[in-house]
Amino acid sequence: MSNRNYSIRQLIQIQACTNCQACADVCPAVAGSFDGKLSAAYRLEVLGRLVKARTGFWRRLGFVKEPTAEELRAFSDTVFRCTLCGNCRQACPAGLDLTHLWHSLRRDLVASEAYPGKIDMIRENLDESHNVFGEDNEERAEWVEDMPDAPEHGYVKERAEVIYFTGCVSSFFPLAQRIPMALAKIFDAARVDFTLLGEDEWCCGFPLLGAGLGGQLDGLIANNVEAIKARGAKQVVFACPSCYRMWQEHYPQEFELFHATEFLGRLLKEDRLPLRELDLTLTYHDPCDLGRGAGTFDAPRDIIKSIPGIRFVELSNHRENCSCCGGGGNLEMIDASLSANIAGNKMKEVQATGAQAVVTACQQCVRTMTTYAKRNKVPVEVMDIVQLINKALAGED
Numbered sequence: 001m002s003n004r005n006y007s008i009r010q011l012i013q014i015q016a017c018t019n020c021q022a023c024a025d026v027c028p029a030v031a032g033s034f035d036g037k038l039s040a041a042y043r044l045e046v047l048g049r050l051v052k053a054r055t056g057f058w059r060r061l062g063f064v065k066e067p068t069a070e071e072l073r074a075f076s077d078t079v080f081r082c083t084l085c086g087n088c089r090q091a092c093p094a095g096l097d098l099t100h101l102w103h104s105l106r107r108d109l110v111a112s113e114a115y116p117g118k119i120d121m122i123r124e125n126l127d128e129s130h131n132v133f134g135e136d137n138e139e140r141a142e143w144v145e146d147m148p149d150a151p152e153h154g155y156v157k158e159r160a161e162v163i164y165f166t167g168c169v170s171s172f173f174p175l176a177q178r179i180p181m182a183l184a185k186i187f188d189a190a191r192v193d194f195t196l197l198g199e200d201e202w203c204c205g206f207p208l209l210g211a212g213l214g215g216q217l218d219g220l221i222a223n224n225v226e227a228i229k230a231r232g233a234k235q236v237v238f239a240c241p242s243c244y245r246m247w248q249e250h251y252p253q254e255f256e257l258f259h260a261t262e263f264l265g266r267l268l269k270e271d272r273l274p275l276r277e278l279d280l281t282l283t284y285h286d287p288c289d290l291g292r293g294a295g296t297f298d299a300p301r302d303i304i305k306s307i308p309g310i311r312f313v314e315l316s317n318h319r320e321n322c323s324c325c326g327g328g329g330n331l332e333m334i335d336a337s338l339s340a341n342i343a344g345n346k347m348k349e350v351q352a353t354g355a356q357a358v359v360t361a362c363q364q365c366v367r368t369m370t371t372y373a374k375r376n377k378v379p380v381e382v383m384d385i386v387q388l389i390n391k392a393l394a395g396e397d
């Protein structure tokens with residue numbers, strides 16, 4: 001381990017925690033596990049000791065000892081059971097930038113070889129297949145074959161004005177593939193000149209950040225940027241908030257980037273999407289990376305409110321305070337049962353609103369909430385906002 005994984009600001013922030021526990025009160029991992037060791041407060045207490053143990057001054061005084069490999073592993077087990085939802089950062093009265101700190105800490109633990117085995121799988125899948133599932137990347141746009149009205153080019157064109165960057169989950173996971181299908185139909189209805197990148201789309205790199213492998217992004221970034229340039233596009237649309245955030249924060253700023261909610265909001269303002277009435281009471285779940293992460297709260301709400309007939313109710317925790325669905329931070333791969341417990345708490349909050357449906361704007365949230373609802377027979381429909389618009393498009397069921 002090395003303190004070089006942290007900035008000076010982070011090293012100061014690690015020691016600035018007041019142990020007020022505000023972070024623990026809002027942490028979905030603590031609520032889903034009843035284990036206070038998953039809180040930011042506990043993590044900072046241990047990390048503070050580790051940082052001091054690596055500092056010559058403190059070591060010479062004999063106040064702190066280097067952790068054993070076993071202690072490091074136990075600590076790592078708590079660090080990776082976190083969805084990186086950022087609710088602790090939002091709640092922290094000391095203003096500590098906790099989310100970025102968790103990325104640095106994961107990087108530190110991976111460099112120290114104290115990390116869950118699943119991290120190696122993520123690394124290998126991205127190295128060998130360029131997608132997080134280890135699937136054949138040539139099959140990235142295969143979902144188009146399930147669209148009876150798809151054009152002959154299968155939405156993979158040599159040039160287009162707009163790129164739809166689909167992301168790994170929506171490309172390969174059957175339940176999530178309904179989202180790109182819906183978005184392609186909406187784009188067709190609004191006559192948007194768009195293309196997919198097909199096999200030239202590689203993972204955006206977001207899973208690497210959460211895996212503590214942020215030093216290995218360069219190849220993925222270079223490939224994706226070149227693939228877009230080759231098609232002459234200036235605009236890129238993402239239905240995945242994590243891809244969107246990744247491109248905003250880690251890619252060269254050469255294109256105009258839109259989350260689907262922003263792009264579709266524009267199309268609605270331009271009267272390019274005639275929506276019919278939907279008789280539905282629904283609530284909206286803010287995906288962590290779109291809401292707290294990218295600060296996009298109004299675009300999805302404006303879309304929902306523009307559909308005639310919809311009755312919109314807010315969750316008790318919404319906007320900046322929205323609680324995570326359990327799908328972030330690679331948690332599903334590392335501790336599937338904790339991820340499901342978090343989704344369960346989320347669905348209880350959804351049911352308390354009395355809504356018939358919960359709409360979100362992220363394929364991973366759709367996955368975790370739908371899986372929980374199906375397994376536990378929760379009578380609430382889960383859908384992405386792209387699917388909601390497709391449902392409301394005149395003539396679409």
Ligand code: SF4
Binds near residue numbers: 029038081082087
């Ligand atoms: S990022 Fe979310 S899950 Fe992780 S410690 Fe903070 S509040 Fe808990």
Ligand code: SF4
Binds near residue numbers: 023040044095096
């Ligand atoms: S909310 Fe901030 S200051 Fe309070 S215990 Fe958590 S990390 Fe420390």
